[in-house]
Amino acid sequence: MRPMHGMAIIVPMVHERSSGNRLSRGSYVEHEAHDDDTVLRLAPRLAYFAGVARHEHVTRAAQEMGVPQSTLSRAIVRLEADLGVTLFARRGRTVSLTPAGRTFLASVERALAEVERAADSVRADADPGAGRVAFGFLHTMGSETVPSLIRAFRADHPRIRFTLVQNYGEAMLERLRAGELDLCLTSPVPDAPDLVARRLDEQRLRLVVPDDHRLASRKRVRLAEAADETFVTLEPGYGLRRITDDLCAEAGFTPRVAFEGEEAETLRGLVAAGLGVALLPPPAVARPGVVELTVTAPRAVREIGLAWLDGHPDTPPVAAFKRFLLSRRGALLP
DSSP states (O other), rough: OOOTTTOOOOOOOOOOOOOOOOOOOOHHHHHHHHHHHHHHGGGGHHHHHHHHHHTBBBBHHHHHHHHHHHHHHHHHEEEEHTTTSSSSEETTEEEEHHHHHHHHHHHHHHHHHHHHHHHHHHHHHHHHTEEEEEEEGGGGGGTTEEEEEEEEHHTOOTTTTEEEOOOHHHHHHHHHTSSSOOOOEEEEEETTHHHHHHEEEEEEOOOEEESSTTTTOEEEEEEEGGSSSSHHHHTTTHHHHHHHHHHHHTTOOEEEEEEEEHHHHHHHHHTTTTBBBBOOOOOOOOOEEEEEEEEEEOOEOOOOOEEEHHHHOHHHHHHHHHHHHHHTOOOOOO
């Protein structure tokens, strides 16, 4: 961890003798601290430097920036002292850039422009009427549920933008923790001290079998009746895989897994090809070649929840979308 300016940082110092050009570990830490301290001293003075360079006149630059002329002059003198380079040739209050000053100005202007772009970007993302929401959701909710939710939300918030991320539950929670997502729809509903989660709805799971399967003529089935079947499932780590394993255990058996995938519709294709059976949520569009059976026992459902990082402040667009989703408890799924 790099030290911050103005803070006392205690670093364990393991002194090693130099070998060749290698510095001791203690020397390396001191060098890093010095570099960071220099950057922190320089940063507040860069805008002052650019203003004086633009006007080539200290008084006019001070008036434009709304700072006392003495403050501006001292900032430039300290900047030159920190750099160890003369940036301006002075003739009274009129100044002109030295060759070193022109070189430095080109980089400073690029840096300040990048800061301004970043400031504009975060302001735009937080705009109540046209900001951005980074929203994660399960693959199985991408074809129907999420588009209908966003369409309904944008009826009242037509200019709010979305960054949409489809993934499995654990991967989304990691992106939530990393600050890459504002909200995510996931299953099972997470229970973690650093997250806030609210149950929104539940979705019935069906036993999906090939249309020529021995159970295909049935409408309902107990899961135990599939104990001898080969299963196709999502990979370990997916919430639906965990639910499948738990339901099979509750029904008294461990599923024999022949194929593992990442997409529910891929699993349906494998079932249609006669390669096994699967426990899956309802499809957005019925797929030929399979029959979907209601599971009567055990109760085969998965809970859908909304999660966000505890203590993380919401921008106005995120807060609005969160309120919208929470208002749809029990009516989230079509």
